[in-house]
Amino acid sequence: MDIQRRRILKGTLAGAALSGIKGSLLFTPTFQAMAEDLPRIDLRTGTGEWIATTCQGCTSWCAKQVYVMDGRAIKVRGNPHSKVHGIASCPRQHLNLQQLYDTDRVVEPMIRTNPNKGRDQDPQFKPISWDQALDLLADKIIALRQRNESHKYALFRGRYSFTNDLFYDKFTKLVGSPNNISHSAICAEAHKMGPYYMDGNWGYNQYDLNHAKYVLAFGADPIASNRQTSFYASEWGNALDRATVVVVDPRLTASAAKAHKWIPIEPGKDPALALAIAHVALVEGLWYKPFVGDFKDSQNRFVAGQVVDAKHFADKHSHGLVHWWNEALKDYTPEWAQQHAGLDPEEIRAIARGMGKSAPAVQVWTSRGPTMQIQGTYTSLACHALNGLFGGIDSKGGLFPAQSAPLNSKFPSLDGYLDDVAKAGLKQEKIDQRGRLTFPALKSGKSGGGVVTNNVANAMLAQDPYQLELIIAYFSNFAFSGPDTARWEKALAQTDFVAHVTTNIAEFSWFADLLLPASHHMFEKWGGANAIGNGYRQVSIQQPVVKPGWNTKQDESELPYLLAKRLAQKGFDAPWRYINEQIRDPETGKAAKDEQQFAEITVKYVTAPLWDGTNHGKGERLNGWQDFVSKGVWNSNPYEYQSRWGKYKTVTGKFEFYSETLKKALVGHAQKHGVSVDQVLEACDYDARGELAFMPHYEEPKRDGDKAKYPLLLVDQKSRLNLEGRSQNSSWYYELKDVDPGDEANEDVAKFNPVDAKKLNLANGDRIRISSPAGSITCTAKLWEGVRPGTVAKCFGQGHWAFGRHASTEFGKVARGGNNNEIITDQYDRLSGSSAFYSHTRIRVEKA
Numbered sequence: 014m015d016i017q018r019r020r021i022l023k024g025t026l027a028g029a030a031l032s033g034i035k036g037s038l039l040f041t042p043t044f045q046a047m048a049e050d051l052p053r054i055d056l057r058t059g060t061g062e063w064i065a066t067t068c069q070g071c072t073s074w075c076a077k078q079v080y081v082m083d084g085r086a087i088k089v090r091g092n093p094h095s096k097v098h099g100i101a102s103c104p105r106q107h108l109n110l111q112q113l114y115d116t117d118r119v120v121e122p123m124i125r126t127n128p129n130k131g132r133d134q135d136p137q138f139k140p141i142s143w144d145q146a147l148d149l150l151a152d153k154i155i156a157l158r159q160r161n162e163s164h165k166y167a168l169f170r171g172r173y174s175f176t177n178d179l180f181y182d183k184f185t186k187l188v189g190s191p192n193n194i195s196h197s198a199i200c201a202e203a204h205k206m207g208p209y210y211m212d213g214n215w216g217y218n219q220y221d222l223n224h225a226k227y228v229l230a231f232g233a234d235p236i237a238s239n240r241q242t243s244f245y246a247s248e249w250g251n252a253l254d255r256a257t258v259v260v261v262d263p264r265l266t267a268s269a270a271k272a273h274k275w276i277p278i279e280p281g282k283d284p285a286l287a288l289a290i291a292h293v294a295l296v297e298g299l300w301y302k303p304f305v306g307d308f309k310d311s312q313n314r315f316v317a318g319q320v321v322d323a324k325h326f327a328d329k330h331s332h333g334l335v336h337w338w339n340e341a342l343k344d345y346t347p348e349w350a351q352q353h354a355g356l357d358p359e360e361i362r363a364i365a366r367g368m369g370k371s372a373p374a375v376q377v378w379t380s381r382g383p384t385m386q387i388q389g390t391y392t393s394l395a396c397h398a399l400n401g402l403f404g405g406i407d408s409k410g411g412l413f414p415a416q417s418a419p420l421n422s423k424f425p426s427l428d429g430y431l432d433d434v435a436k437a438g439l440k441q442e443k444i445d446q447r448g449r450l451t452f453p454a455l456k457s458g459k460s461g462g463g464v465v466t467n468n469v470a471n472a473m474l475a476q477d478p479y480q481l482e483l484i485i486a487y488f489s490n491f492a493f494s495g496p497d498t499a500r501w502e503k504a505l506a507q508t509d510f511v512a513h514v515t516t517n518i519a520e521f522s523w524f525a526d527l528l529l530p531a532s533h534h535m536f537e538k539w540g541g542a543n544a545i546g547n548g549y550r551q552v553s554i555q556q557p558v559v560k561p562g563w564n565t566k567q568d569e570s571e572l573p574y575l576l577a578k579r580l581a582q583k584g585f586d587a588p589w590r591y592i593n594e595q596i597r598d599p600e601t602g603k604a605a606k607d608e609q610q611f612a613e614i615t616v617k618y619v620t621a622p623l624w625d626g627t628n629h630g631k632g633e634r635l636n637g638w639q640d641f642v643s644k645g646v647w648n649s650n651p652y653e654y655q656s657r658w659g660k661y662k663t664v665t666g667k668f669e670f671y672s673e674t675l676k677k678a679l680v681g682h683a684q685k686h687g688v689s690v691d692q693v694l695e696a697c698d699y700d701a702r703g704e705l706a707f708m709p710h711y712e713e714p715k716r717d718g719d720k721a722k723y724p725l726l727l728v729d730q731k732s733r734l735n736l737e738g739r740s741q742n743s744s745w746y747y748e749l750k751d752v753d754p755g756d757e758a759n760e761d762v763a764k765f766n767p768v769d770a771k772k773l774n775l776a777n778g779d780r781i782r783i784s785s786p787a788g789s790i791t792c793t794a795k796l797w798e799g800v801r802p803g804t805v806a807k808c809f810g811q812g813h814w815a816f817g818r819h820a821s822t823e824f825g826k827v828a829r830g831g832n833n834n835e836i837i838t839d840q841y842d843r844l845s846g847s848s849a850f851y852s853h854t855r856i857r858v859e860k861a
């Protein structure tokens with residue numbers, strides 16, 4: 014045994030003992046091969062090949078190539094066939110390799126043997142076979158259905174690939190449950206409210222950075238986070254030469270550090286800045302008239318504080334500018350913004366003038382930061398309004414949504430497959446209480462149209478509308494990723510049966526009854542994703558670039574296939590018939606012969622129009638399935654500028670400064686509950702009344718906790734090395750942590766402005782406890798000028814008390830660093846159903 018092997022074995026034994034997986038990791042083929050062959054690997058032999066796949070480490074969803082040698086993944090790079098990002102990439106792509114070969118992976122199904130559930134209860138997982146695991150699940154599903162309680166089954170989904178519809182939607186419905194719960198409302202739904210209610214796009218935009226002349230980013234840090242980091246990071250330097258870049262963020266982000274101007278805004282006060290810029294744009298006649306419209310006689314009548322007669326104004330592609338001015342905007346002077354948000358009036362004027370001069374090559378970025386807040390919907394509207402005002406929307410140098418791609422992203426209809434039990438189950442209210450008076454969740458204009466992810470824990474605890482009895486959760490870890498995690502721990506502990514489909518024993522797993530080992534999404538799974546950027550949309554493939562080393566299954570294909578088969582053997586055959594009759598190989602028309610073949614067929618099914626010769630006219634023509642598999646990426650035609658002008662999917666068909674679309678949705682929700690819109694707003698924690706509800710306006714940010722007791726505000730941020738909540742068992746994550754501005758390698762720091770640190774008597778390296786009304790965490794103090802006084806910036810990502818040997822100080826017992834979600838209080842932007850993460854959590858700091 015050479016040293017390398019002995020070292021790995023030693024580590025494994027320790028980890029196995031800690032996690033209760035006694036011995037199970039030791040005898041797996043990949044692990045042994047790795048340990049024995051590592052020293053002999055010579056990268057220069059060139060015997061390997063680059064194989065296409067997709068990284069879903071973040072929502073950039075980059076097309077990748079993996080260098081595979083002797084059956085092992087060695088290196089990752091951007092896929093040169095991509096027109097979105099090409100070979101450009103981000104630093105965290107490499108962490109995927111450590112995920113794949115993580116020695117703490119769950120390598121076979123495991124069952125809980127400790128009947129008690131709690132953070133202090135070791136689950137005492139013990140290996141079982143897939144056969145036994147599937148039996149258990151199938152029996153539970155059938156028992157629920159026999160009691161006519163199929164709605165008590167739920168599927169939770171976090172990250173997902175474009176084949177997810179089968180397991181997430183169709184399978185859940187076939188079982189007879191309305192409860193397919195996604196993570197979207199802890200992701201970024203509030204961010205979509207402005208774009209949807211102003212220009213009809215429920216989705217994210219791409220930014221035409223190559224042609225921008227003015228970039229104004231509210232809480233977006235595109236070279237470190239946000240979407241399509243690979244492309245934006247590679248173009249950011251060039252953009253700085255062409256455009257003025259202003260970043261608005263309470264902390265000095267990587268992008269702010271390179272911007273022309275950084276505005277360290279007080280958390281929650283972004284709308285004050287956005288609205289004051291809009292005000293100046295009108296008073297000084299800087300708006301983009303070819304898009305917005307103008308006074309009929311070209312005489313500007315916008316004067317601060319004065320009402321304008323709408324009859325003088327002719328809208329062009331926009332709606333309601335004068336209405337907005339009269340109801341709100343006329344009073345939002347730069348001096349008003351100074352009073353409410355401490356902003357510099359001259360700076361505001363300079364920004365408005367710069368934007369006016371650059372119009373329409375202007376892009377205003379918004380992100381989770383300013384929008385995943387209690388009144389985030391209105392911030393999203395206020396920031397996005399600037400894209401309309403300066404004509405950046407759909408313009409060269411501005412921003413625009415994704416082009417459509419010809420995909421079969423929905424699996425075939427369930428007609429003929431839903432039995433009476435399923436139909437009755439589907440009529441039940443969803444577990445997240447969406448659509449109730451206090452949860453409008455107005456996704457795509459519909460009351461209860463969107464998920465309220467984090468409220469599921471509350472509903473489970475209250476057993477309102479009912480108690481969930483069986484949960485299958487995949488690629489998600491809500492007990493870590495949702496604010497006020499303690500609620501999730503309690504809710505899961507009291508649930509009868511929880512199965513977690515996971516690569517690692519995560520916090521969620523700790524409360525599970527059954528662990529199902531997942532194949533890694535990037536290296537071991539058939540799937541794929543869509544990305545936008547650089548004016549293109551791409552569709553890229555995920556495929557098993559290496560043979561799964563362990564006894565894992567693919568979450569979105571193999572698992573539902575095997576479960577459907579087992580259910581059929583036990584007498585409930587609808588899912589199995591559906592799979593075999595409806596989801597067939599588009600080339601041969603044949604049903605799959607086993608789960609592995611089925612996994613490939615799901616991707617073939619979804620992507621067929623890209624490669625089967627369909628004349629879609631939307632982009633490249635690929636020459637058959639193998640061509641797609643080998644290139645790994647399909648590129649759309651470039652975005653056609655101004656293609657939506659005059660035909661926005663809003664009520665008026667225009668860009669709505671006064672949102673008739675929001676009015677319709679809110680009136681619909683109010684009528685459903687027999688109340689007025691004002692009563693809805695009151696029940697949902699907004700200050701607006703009357704017409705203000707339908708337009709961007711300012712509301713004082715709401716905070717949780719008594720200011721005297723909790724004097725500081727938490728500013729949560731993503732680490733540049735976060736692959737969402739999944740990269741923290743990678744040793745490189747810790748070694749390289751100082752790539753985050755202000756952070757330290759091998760530490761989890763909370764960053765204090767030296768002004769605050771002095772008052773608090775804090776020094777660099779002090780161990781501290783941060784408390785909020787929700788809980789407390791411990792971490793290390795760091796003094797740093799890059800954070801606004803009165804606020805404390807801390808990366809989200811660390812604070813795992815499970816997940817593996819690197820992620821936690823003592824697996825299952827002691828967290829490494831602190832998880833921000835243990836102190837972020839459970840609040841919502843109720844109009845979108847989103848959880849609030851920003852600006853509302855007041856904190857206090859003590860030495861630990």
Ligand SMILES: Nc1nc2c(c(=O)[nH]1)N[C@H]1C(S)=C(S)[C@@H](COP(=O)(O)OP(=O)(O)OC[C@H]3O[C@@H](n4cnc5c(=O)[nH]c(N)nc54)[C@H](O)[C@@H]3O)O[C@H]1N2
Pocket residue numbers: 070071072073200201204231232233234237238239240242261262263264266278279280281282283379380381382383728729730731732733734735736737738851852
């Ligand atoms: N590195 C990295 N990138 C990622 C991910 C990742 O895990 N790691 N995950 C991906 C995912 S799932 C998503 S949804 C996207 C989200 O990407 P974004 O929508 O861009 O959101 P976050 O990256 O969460 O960034 C939040 C930012 O808001 C700032 N902020 C906090 N409060 C305020 C405020 O009151 N006002 C303003 N103006 N700013 C504020 C924070 O400092 C931080 O810079 O990122 C994706 N990209």
Ligand SMILES: Nc1nc2c(c(=O)[nH]1)N[C@H]1C(S)=C(S)[C@@H](COP(=O)(O)OP(=O)(O)OC[C@H]3O[C@@H](n4cnc5c(=O)[nH]c(N)nc54)[C@H](O)[C@@H]3O)O[C@H]1N2
Pocket residue numbers: 170171172196199200201487488489490491493494495514515516517518519531532533534535568729730731736737738739809833834837850
């Ligand atoms: N404080 C704070 N909280 C946040 C955020 C933040 O910026 N700050 N970001 C939010 C955002 S934008 C999002 S999208 C959510 C994400 O939150 P979730 O959707 O809960 O996803 P992750 O935390 O990434 O956890 C995924 C889990 O899936 C498992 N897993 C890992 N790799 C794989 C795999 O390849 N396949 C399968 N099947 N399972 C795997 C592991 O158990 C892992 O813990 O977190 C949100 N939470």
Ligand code: SF4
Pocket residue numbers: 068069070071072073074075102103104105106241242243736
């Ligand atoms: S982590 Fe995100 S930006 Fe980096 S390669 Fe993966 S998908 Fe792309």
Ligand SMILES: [Mo]
Pocket residue numbers: 072199200201
């Ligand atoms: Mo997200």
